[in-house]
Amino acid sequence: MKGAQQATHLTKQLLTFSRGGNPVKKVHKVEILIRDAIEISLSGSKQRCQTEIAPDLWNTKVDGGQIIQNFNNIIINAKQAMPEGGQISIKAKNFHQTWDGENLNLGEAKYVRVEIRDSGVGISQSIIGNIFDPFFTTKKNGTGLGLATCYTIIKKHGGDIRVESEPGKGTVFYIYLPAEEEHIFTESDAMQAEKGSGRVLIMDDDEMIINMLTLLLKSLGYSVEGAMDGEAAIELCKEKINSESAFQIAILDLTVSGGMGGEETVGHLKALEPKIKVLVSSGYSTDPIMSNFKKYGFDGVMPKPYTKESLSRALSKALQK
Ligand SMILES: Nc1ncnc2c1ncn2[C@@H]1O[C@H](COP(=O)(O)OP(=O)(O)OP(=O)(O)O)[C@@H](O)[C@H]1O
Ligand SMILES: [Mg+2]
Structure with a gap:
């Protein structure tokens, strides 16, 4: 490591x-x-x-x-x-x-x-x-x-x-x-890790989390790319605009050490890709942004730590909106 x-x-x-x-x-x-x-x-x-x-x-x-x-x-x-x-x-x-x-x-x-x-x-x-x-x-x-x-x-x-x-x-x-x-x-009964499809952008400053999420989401049928901060996420999103591989959904970590976090990134992504659904993710479920996510421009929340079911549920819910 x-x-x-x-x-x-x-x-x-x-x-x-x-x-x-x-x-x-x-x-x-x-x-x-x-x-x-x-x-x-x-x-x-x-x-x-x-x-x-x-x-x-x-x-x-x-x-x-x-x-x-x-x-x-x-x-x-x-x-x-x-x-x-x-x-x-x-x-x-x-x-x-x-x-x-x-x-x-x-x-x-x-x-x-x-x-x-x-x-x-x-x-x-x-x-x-x-x-x-x-x-x-x-x-x-x-x-x-x-x-x-x-x-x-x-x-x-x-x-x-x-x-x-x-x-x-x-x-x-x-x-x-x-x-x-x-x-x-x-x-688990409620949500036998439902399969899905779509292109997901993950932003997290922890490479292990990106790797773990990539693995879990791929096994559910999604295609995934990772970015370690807001700037990199915006760059990736920009590259794909109007292409077949444009992102449909993003999962943004709320706090990123030394880089742009989720709160600031969400607006930029929505400006580039108005249809994108953006979920905010954090280990601090008591953070006011997690409970008032809509006010901050997010479409949903994804509390950490993740399980395969909670991920699949959050994604299919956001994509149905
Ligand atoms: N399955 C195992 N076989 C042999 N030794 C083990 C096994 N599991 C734990 N140990 C012993 O117990 C110690 C403590 O394990 P623990 O998981 O707490 O820390 P670690 O594995 O050394 O470090 P880290 O988990 O941070 O990588 C290990 O260093 C090892 O000596
Ligand atoms: Mg160990």
């Missing part, structure tokens, strides 16, 4: 880890969150991933973006533990405290248990007690915040995270998330 990129990565981990992390919970199908995480963290890599999801798996009421981030951090560690490639296995099943004689000493009775297993280097007994500590790392470029972030996220959801490992053989993480008892309508 490049220096600057690593710094934003660190800032994001720290944000979730320390203060930014109050979960915004909705009912989700865990399977969909697992699939999104696999898609983001294993795209283009030589490690393979096998999944086994119980067909009767309960739903959970969680912050989808945070739980995806939690799975991502663990899958990335698994990948790094097998530098020569290898198999990652993810299983999800229902777990009841009174079954199997296993007692978690957690408050609820019903959980969804996700197991993420690798056949990598393993973790020695002398450090296994430290891996969830903030800043504990054995990697040259590690922040040591990956698992600390996971721990915070899972605890804020009333769940638990456990690890078992055998050096030289591999490691397995168990994540327990409280199950949602009522089978009510889920975010």
Whole structure:
């Protein structure tokens, strides 16, 4: 990872880890969150991933973006533990405290248990007690915040995270998330990541976010181009005017470090391409622009972190207007 990129990565981990992390919970199908995480963290890599999801798996009421981030951090560690490639296995099943004689000493009775297993280097007994500590790392470029972030996220959801490992053989993480008892309508039922089409312009100062969005949107059928600030977004838009590849929709990050942000960019894009739909995106859902987006010239909002469903819904809604 490049220096600057690593710094934003660190800032994001720290944000979730320390203060930014109050979960915004909705009912989700865990399977969909697992699939999104696999898609983001294993795209283009030589490690393979096998999944086994119980067909009767309960739903959970969680912050989808945070739980995806939690799975991502663990899958990335698994990948790094097998530098020569290898198999990652993810299983999800229902777990009841009174079954199997296993007692978690957690408050609820019903959980969804996700197991993420690798056949990598393993973790020695002398450090296994430290891996969830903030800043504990054995990697040259590690922040040591990956698992600390996971721990915070899972605890804020009333769940638990456990690890078992055998050096030289591999490691397995168990994540327990409280199950949602009522089978009510889920975010995922409502919006089985609807496919779409159209040309999307993404503006974000974080290259990782551009890459992740590009991947998710392409898998939904959109074609995508990215710009790292407002100036670059306007330039890209200008190049395409009146051509077949003119943009139909733009997702603009509200705050861009050292460049033109979304608030200023939206007017320029609308002047160039009057029909373009522009969504404002931010991790700060309490920002007044996010709640009064119309007043600032936007057609919709796209809160971070993203899930495939929230993205597909926001895009198809904006394109229908
Ligand atoms: N699947 C795994 N196999 C072997 N060791 C692991 C695994 N997962 C975590 N560890 C150990 O736990 C440590 C802490 O992991 P954590 O994800 O918190 O930080 P990191 O991976 O070192 O840094 P970052 O996540 O910022 O890249 C790692 O440095 C590694 O020693
Ligand atoms: Mg890590």
